[in-house]
Every structure is written in C-alpha cells, then in structure tokens.
C-alpha cells in the first residue's frame with residue numbers, strides 16, 4: 001500500500017474543513033449514524049482485522065478480539081446511545097439577579113482534528129479518539145503508524161466504505177507525511193506514542209496554538225509486599241507482561257519486591273509461565289512477537305547489558321519472537337531500568353520496605369500506571385498519598401482498562417489529557433458559555449453606565 005502523497009495533505013485538510021463549516025457533522029442523527037457505521041465496520045470485518053493484527057504483531061485472535069475489536073464495537077454503540085445526554089446544553093446556578101440571563105454552557109465542536117496513532121494496539125488507539133471526535137461533531141484525519149502496515153492498508157480500504165469520506169480520512173505514511181500534516185493548522189491534535197515524538201508534536205502544535213492530547217508511556221512499576229496471595233500476584237503480573245509480548249503502554253515494566261520474598265515470587269512467576277505456555281512460548285499460539293527488527297535488537301541490547309540474573313526465558317528466534325524473560329537482583333543503574341522496556345522482559349528489583357519502593361518510584365518520571373499488590377491498608381494509603389501516576393491499580397495488571405467509566409491518561413512524562421467514552425468526547429468539544437440578557441434586566445444593570453455619580457458609588 002503506497003503512502004499518501006505529500007501534496008494531498010493540505011487538500012485533504014481543506015476539504016474536511018469545508019465539510020465542518022457546512023455543518024455536515026452537526027446533526028446528532030448524522031453523528032449517531034457514523035458511530036453505528038464504525039461499529040458495523042468492526043463487526044462485519046472482524047476476521048480481517050484479526051488477520052491484519054496477526055500479520056503485524058503475531059497477535060492471537062482472542063487477544064485482538066477482547067482487547068480491540070469488541071471494545072470498539074461496544075464503545076461506539078454506547079457513544080451513539082449517550083449522544084443526547086452528553087451534548088445537552090448545561091444550565092448553571094447563578095445569583096437571583098442573573099437568573100433571567102439564562103446562563104448556559106453549550107458543547108461546541110472543536111472543528112477539524114488530527115489523530116496520530118501507534119502500532120502496538122492500532123485498532124483501539126485509532127478508534128477510541130475517533131469515536132470521541134465523531135461524538136463531538138468534529139471532522140478528523142487519522143494518521144496511522146507505518147509500523148503496523150497491514151492494519152493501515154486494511155483500514156485505508158475499509159473506512160471509506162463505512163464512514164463519510166468528506167469528514168473522515170485515513171493518511172498513510174511515515175515521518176515525511178506526518179511532518180507535512182504537522183505544518184497545517186488543526187483544531188486539536190490527539191497523539192498516542194512515545195515522549196520523544198510527543199515533543200515534536202507539541203512544538204509543531206504550539207506554532208498554531210493548537211490544543212493537544214498526549215497519550216504516552218513510560219516505566220509502570222509494580223510493588224509486591226507479600227500481603228496479597230503471591231502466586232496469584234505472579235500470575236496476574238506475568239499475564240500483563242506477556243500480553244502483546246509486553247508491548248503495551250500499561251504493561252508492568254518492573255517489579256519492586258520485598259527482598260526476602262524475591263525468590264518465592266520468581267518461583268511463582270515460573271510456575272505461572274509453565275501453565276500459560278506448556279509447549280514453550282516460542283511454540284505457543286497464545287503469545288505475540290516483537291513488532292520489528294529494530295525493537296527486537298533494542299530488547300536484546302537491554303538484556304545483554306543487565307547486571308541482574310536471568311532466571312528464565314531469554315530465548316528468541318529469527319522471526320522476532322522473544323520469550324517472557326525474568327531477571328532478578330536488578331539494581332538502580334541497570335540497563336533494564338533505563339528506558340520503557342516495551343517487550344516481554346521483567347526486571348525484579350529487591351527492596352527493603354514499601355517505603356523504599358515509594359522512594360524508588362518517586363526518584364523517577366511519573367508513570368502512566370502504578371501497580372501494587374498489597375492487602376495492607378496502611379501500605380495502600382501510603383501509596384495513594386505519596387506517589388503520582390496516571391492510574392493506580394491494586395492487585396491486578398492491565399485489567400483497569402476494562403472499567404470504561406474511569407478516565408484513562410498520563411501525568412508528567414506519561415502525557416496529559418483523559419480518554420474513554422465521555423472523556424474522549426470531551427477532548428474534542430469546548431465549553432461555550434452563553435448568556436442572553438433580556439431587556440427586563442435593565443434596572444439591575446443601570447449602575448454600570450456613566451456618569452459615575454456619587455449616588456451610584458454609594459449604592
């Protein structure tokens with residue numbers, strides 16, 4: 001599939017702006033239809049989407065259905081149902097003398113927006129902002145990652161068959177294409193990806209004063225203090241780390257475990273591993289591969305430089321499959337603690353107390369998620385009160401994403417802005433304050449007019 005020609009970008013943006021100005025996306029019935037068409041596209045082509053994700057990531061069917069396809073169908077349909085409620089103008093409480101002014105907040109559509117998505121969960125990370133943009137009555141250009149090329153080619157073919165092409169367009173390409181898009185003015189930019197590129201996006205957006213949402217990643221830590229069933233903790237952590245081969249923004253990145261529990265915990269990880277992959281992960285149909293040679297080499301590089309002890313895993317093959325790999329006795333300064341791992345390697349760092357674990361976390365960038373396996377109420381409270389993270393999850397990993405009523409997003413280096421359902425809708429709307437001051441309000445306003453007599457000052 002060829003990339004979108006560079007000289008097409010301004011034309012695409014301009015045609016979408018014209019659609020927005022004509023008011024095409026304004027009627028709720030139109031928005032509802034586009035949302036239901038989005039769900040229909042998923043439903044009618046679920047096999048093709050699953051196959052594209054398998055070609056890009058070696059992803060098992062179950063994971064693609066549960067984490068991406070079904071979620072988008074469900075959420076697009078909820079948006080269609082909730083449109084009336086979300087878009088309703090809101091009245092505000094005011095003092096008596098302003099009541100006749102009908103102070104109201106209208107939900108304005110921002111306009112024509114740019115959505116830039118990554119390769120690791122290309123489907124949900126494209127459609128989650130898109131259903132927000134549709135619900136908000138915006139037009140959108142979707143720039144897909146060049147790394148998940150099969151998904152990109154499929155969506156470029158399918159989207160025009162289901163959604164109104166005058167309002168929603170897919171752009172395929174890499175750095176030159178996105179650079180061209182970023183020269184243009186947008187009414188919002190929604191970027192999901194890494195912090196390095198986020199800085200490029202933010203700088204480009206600043207030139208036009210464009211508001212942005214940054215959904216980024218980082219190193220999400222896990223604290224294990226032994227008060228929660230350690231076998232179950234290990235099982236839940238290993239699942240989070242091996243799902244999509246650890247290529248998830250919310251993957252548990254490293255574990256801080258009480259020193260005396262380290263060996264028991266690592267043994268529990270091994271037991272869970274052997275149950276998950278009895279035939280070995282490289283022969284398993286329940287495991288994904290690393291997305292590209294570049295990421296494969298990066299992971300091998302991190303592992304080759306660790307000073308920790310590899311307890312199990314570490315085997316790879318020439319097609320970029322990489323076993324879940326547990327490394328214990330990892331200490332501050334290790335290669336595995338330098339950058340987001342974004343792969344199936346789990347460093348285990350022994351610490352002396354929950355307090356030390358909190359200090360360790362606070363000495364680093366604010367994570368997207370902080371996980372803690374504990375049933376100790378004091379430890380929970382200390383973690384809530386003394387740390388900063390986009391999400392806080394006790395006693396499981398990744399599963400928080402299924403709570404669709406909670407906002408999702410980062411803080412500090414893990415980004416800013418909140419998404420999922422209503423929060424996705426709100427990203428693409430603005431609150432437009434409106435008053436309508438009747439003639440009858442004149443007596444209460446007359447004090448403002450010159451001349452400013454002493455009588456008025458005294459009143």
Ligand code: NAD
Pocket residue numbers: 116117118119120121125143144145146147173174175178179192193194195197200215216217218248249250340342368409410415
């Ligand atoms: P990626 O390489 O696919 O990049 C994302 C987008 O940025 C793509 O569309 C790509 O074309 C574009 N891009 C790449 N280089 C660019 C450049 N130099 N200039 C402008 N645009 C460029 O994906 P990635 O960044 O490798 O994704 C992985 C990262 O994303 C991880 O850090 C992960 O934690 C994070 N992530 C965050 C979330 C979240 O919701 N918070 C979800 C998934 C991934």
